[in-house]
Each structure stands twice: as structure tokens, then as C-alpha cells.
Amino acid sequence: MSITPEAESEDSMANLKTTRSQYGGSIYDQQYFTDDELRRAAEIRQAAERGETDWGSAHNLVEAIRSKYGYSGGTNGAGYTALKQAASETPTYISEFKDEINSLKNALLNREAFSYDYQSDPAYQAYKKQYTREGQRATADTLGQLAAMTGGMPSTAATAAAAQQANYYGAKIADVIPELRSLAYQMYQAEGDNIRDNLSTLLKMDSQAQNLYQFNANRSDQNREQAVSDAQKRIETYLMMGGSVAGIDAATKAAAGYTDAELNQMSSYYKQQAALSTSKGSGSGSSAKTENSADYKSALSKAKSLLESGGENKAISYLEGLVSSGYITADEALRIARVELGLDLSGGTSSSKKASLISESEFNRSSAMQKKWGSYANYLKNNQ
Numbered sequence: 001m002s003i004t005p006e007a008e009s010e011d012s013m014a015n016l017k018t019t020r021s022q023y024g025g026s027i028y029d030q031q032y033f034t035d036d037e038l039r040r041a042a043e044i045r046q047a048a049e050r051g052e053t054d055w056g057s058a059h060n061l062v063e064a065i066r067s068k069y070g071y072s073g074g075t076n077g078a079g080y081t082a083l084k085q086a087a088s089e090t091p092t093y094i095s096e097f098k099d100e101i102n103s104l105k106n107a108l109l110n111r112e113a114f115s116y117d118y119q120s121d122p123a124y125q126a127y128k129k130q131y132t133r134e135g136q137r138a139t140a141d142t143l144g145q146l147a148a149m150t151g152g153m154p155s156t157a158a159t160a161a162a163a164q165q166a167n168y169y170g171a172k173i174a175d176v177i178p179e180l181r182s183l184a185y186q187m188y189q190a191e192g193d194n195i196r197d198n199l200s201t202l203l204k205m206d207s208q209a210q211n212l213y214q215f216n217a218n219r220s221d222q223n224r225e226q227a228v229s230d231a232q233k234r235i236e237t238y239l240m241m242g243g244s245v246a247g248i249d250a251a252t253k254a255a256a257g258y259t260d261a262e263l264n265q266m267s268s269y270y271k272q273q274a275a276l277s278t279s280k281g282s283g284s285g286s287s288a289k290t291e292n293s294a295d296y297k298s299a300l301s302k303a304k305s306l307l308e309s310g311g312e313n314k315a316i317s318y319l320e321g322l323v324s325s326g327y328i329t330a331d332e333a334l335r336i337a338r339v340e341l342g343l344d345l346s347g348g349t350s351s352s353k354k355a356s357l358i359s360e361s362e363f364n365r366s367s368a369m370q371k372k373w374g375s376y377a378n379y380l381k382n383n384q
Contacts, residue, residue, distance in 0.1 A: 041062045114185055121184065124180050128173050232256040242338065342372045342373075
């Protein structure tokens with residue numbers, strides 16, 4: 001079903017000016033479109049106003065531009081309706097450090113409070129054995145010395161002295177407990193600090209990995225968007241230069257995202273514009289003026305050089321780039337390609353070849369076409 005906007009809608013404009021705001025279009029078109037897209041949309045609307053194309057086709061062509069920015073202008077071009085976007089092709093970031101980070105977090109959050117049991121401390125048991133042994137030896141030595149002094153007779157003094165030695169080493173055993181407790185606490189603190197340091201390191205590594213992933217994902221998205229824009233611009237320029245839909249390679253078509261209907265509409269529109277331009281320019285001397293311009297001559301010279309050294313594709317790509325940059329017009333590029341260089345932009349189908357045939361007067365002015373085909377009759381025979 002075709003959409004036919006009213007003549008007074010946002011998709012109509014009486015006069016094409018040179019400033020951005022005077023190109024017309026809705027407030028959303030003004031916000032999203034590039035200057036070149038605003039100009040093209042205005043030219044499409046003007047063509048519809050002059051009756052050179054129907055309003056339904058003009059509206060659909062402008063809608064194709066809006067679709068690049070994810071919205072539709074509705075039936076009259078003035079609205080904003082978000083289009084459903086395809087799900088992002090970029091997968092969600094998955095941390096390679098996730099398990100380690102969670103393990104350290106759990107170890108830190110669920111860590112038991114510090115406690116110290118000297119009886120289960122191997123260091124305490126070692127000290128206890130050492131001081132007990134030394135105490136026993138000192139006690140024995142004291143008793144032996146005092147017994148020798150008394151002729152082997154036990155005495156109260158000997159017993160007291162032996163007990164004093166035992167108490168001394170027993171105290172030394174007790175004295176190491178606070179020291180060992182302090183050492184155990186230091187080890188507990190060091191273990192916690194080590195967990196925190198490792199966790200901090202992993203979190204930083206994970207953050208850096210995520211930032212790098214996001215940077216690459218954003219760049220990938222930007223590259224994808226740029227690839228779509230480049231493909232669309234290349235197709236539009238190619239059609240403006242007289243190329244056919246059949247001549248668009250499958251990869252470029254897929255990258256641009258245009259439907260067959262949109263491509264056919266654009267092709268029809270640009271053919272109408274080319275035919276109108278040809279009819280207006282015939283007999284007016286405009287061709288001679290174009291051929292004599294410095295930009296035209298420079299573009300022709302470079303295109304000839306590329307054709308001789310690199311083949312048709314390089315010459316056509318060069319001309320497409322000149323049109324995209326505004327250095328020459330599509331009509332000028334089309335004339336250089338078809339008339340001056342004798343290139344075939346039809347894409348190979350009989351109907352598209354017939355539609356892109358040049359006139360006999362153009363053939364007679366082109367040394368390249370005469371060299372390639374010999375006569376106009378032979379040119380028609382091989383291209384109809």
C-alpha cells in the first residue's frame with residue numbers, strides 16, 4: 001500500500017534554500033539528518049511538487065533516510081515513531097575472573113573472628129617441652145648439688161631450691177603465651193591483608209578487561225554503523241550515476257540494509273531526474289560548459305588514468321567518491337563514465353541496458369564510445 005502525504009505536510013517544501021533550517025523537514029529530520037541528507041530530502045520533495053515523481057515514492061525515499069536513524073515520520077513525515085531495532089550482535093561481557101573474585105569475597109566476608117588456643121599451638125607445645133625438660137634438669141642438678149653438701153641427706157633447703165627451679169621454668173612457659181598469641185594475631189591480620197590485596201588486584205584486572213571489551217564493542221558498533229552508511233551512500237551514488245539495481249553486488253546490498261522495493265524506488269527516482277536533466281540541458285549549451293569546467297576536466301583526467309591502470313571498478317569508485325564529496329555532480333560523473341570513458345553501468349540486464357543508452361549526439365561527441373563500438377548502429381545493436 002502506498003502512502004500519499006498531503007501536499008502541505010512536512011514532506012512538502014516550496015523553496016530550497018542553502019541553510020540547514022531552510023531545507024525543511026520535521027524537527028526530527030533537522031536533528032538527525034546530515035546536511036547532504038536534508039538537501040536530498042528537499043530535492044525529492046521538490047520533484048514531487050513539480051510532478052516529476054509521485055508523493056508516495058517521495059515519502060518512501062525520505063522514510064528510507066529516517067530508517068537509518070531508527071525512526072519513521074509517519075504518514076505525513078512530521079512525527080517520530082521508533083522502529084524496532086535488531087538485537088545487538090555484541091555479546092554481554094563475561095568476566096574470566098568471576099569465580100576467583102567470588103571465592104575471595106566469600107573468604108573475606110565469611111572469615112571467622114580471631115581466637116587463640118595456646119594448647120593447640122604447636123609452637124607453644126614446643127616451648128613447653130623445652131622448658132619442662134630444662135626445668136627438670138635444673139631441679140635435678142640443684143638437688144644433686146645440695147645432697148653432696150649434706151652428705152646425701154635430704155633437707156628442707158634442697159627441696160625449696162628444687163621447687164624454685166621448677167617454678168622458674170614453669171613461669172618461662174607461661175611467659176611465651178602472650179608472645180605467641182601476638183604472633184598468631186599478626187599472622188591472622190597478614191592473611192586477611194593478603195586476601196584483600198589479591199581481591200583488589202583481580203577487581204582492577206577485571207575492570208581493565210571490561211573497559212577494553214566495551215571499547216572494542218563500541219568501536220565494533222561504530223564500524224558497523226559506518227559500514228552501513230558507506231554502503232548506503234555508495235549505492236545511492238551509483239544509482240544517481242545511472243547504475244541499475246541489478247548491478248549492485250550482493251555484499252554491498254546486504255551491508256546497506258535496503259529492501260528491493262527501496263532500491264527500485266530510488267532507481268526510478270534517479271532515472272526520472274536524469275531524464276529531466278537531459279531534456280532540460282539539450283540544446284542549451286550546458287554540456288559544453290560542463291565539459292570545459294576545471295573540475296570536470298580534472299575528474300575526467302584522473303578517471304581515464306584509473307581506467308587504464310586499474311580497470312573499470314577503480315574508475316567508477318573514484319567517480320562515486322567525487323559525487324559523494326560534492327566535487328562534481330552525479331550528471332557530470334555519469335557523463336564521464338558513459339560518454340567519455342564508454343563504461344557500462346547497467347549491471348548487465350537487457351532492460352537496464354536499454355534504459356541507460358546514450359543518444360546519438362552524445363555518441364558522436366565521445367571518442368571513447370566511437371573507438372569502442374565504431375558506429376552508433378553497432379552500439380545500439382550490442383546494448384539493446
